[in-house]
Amino acid sequence: MDADSIPDTPLLDRDHRLRGYRINKMAMGLGDPANRAAFKADERAYLDRFGLSEEEKSAVLSRDWREMVRLGGNLFFILKISAVDPVRITEIGAHQAGMDHETFLRDRLGKKV
Template sequence: MTDRREIPDTPLFDRDVNRQGYALNKFAMSLGRPDNRAAYKADEDAYLARFGLGPATTAAVKARDYAEMVRLGGNLFFILKISAVDPTPITAIGAAQVGMDHDRFLKERLGK
């Protein structure tokens, strides 16, 4: 049987990754409340510091590097809450996941 982690270009959300991404996911879920979104927009660094994110995770959030957030244990459904703050269309996240320019992604993957 092949190790599930050996599927090329496929980040899997297993127990280990879930544990790794706990703080990131907790942060992302907090953005479901309007007062938390306001605090995050007012001072992103201070708000992120509340959650004890590591340097790589903090950098991924600040860069809006959704593919890296998933790799670091972010659950896509929670990460969408981060994208809603900007707002970032879900198709842009999909494009980032596969390493494509957004316009190219729309054309090649969605026929738009």
């Protein structure tokens, strides 16, 4: 293991950023209302417009937030996907941590649930 690595944490280096270009570009496009409508109407067709790999499409279609980040997705960009559903950011945090939402709120954020 690299001395600069953190277990289970993707390193945001040049290669990772380049790998995530397609998924990030697709997610940024969701800032446009017409693109959001196209995404809602046919997600797979919308993803095809950006040339996403099957692995990337699978992560987006299943809303696997952790996998999207592993594949190079920038959290600030992929949050635009969550706005379409909508999904609370704390739910994404729970998914990233491998926890259910209530446990995440209680144990990570100190919230009473």
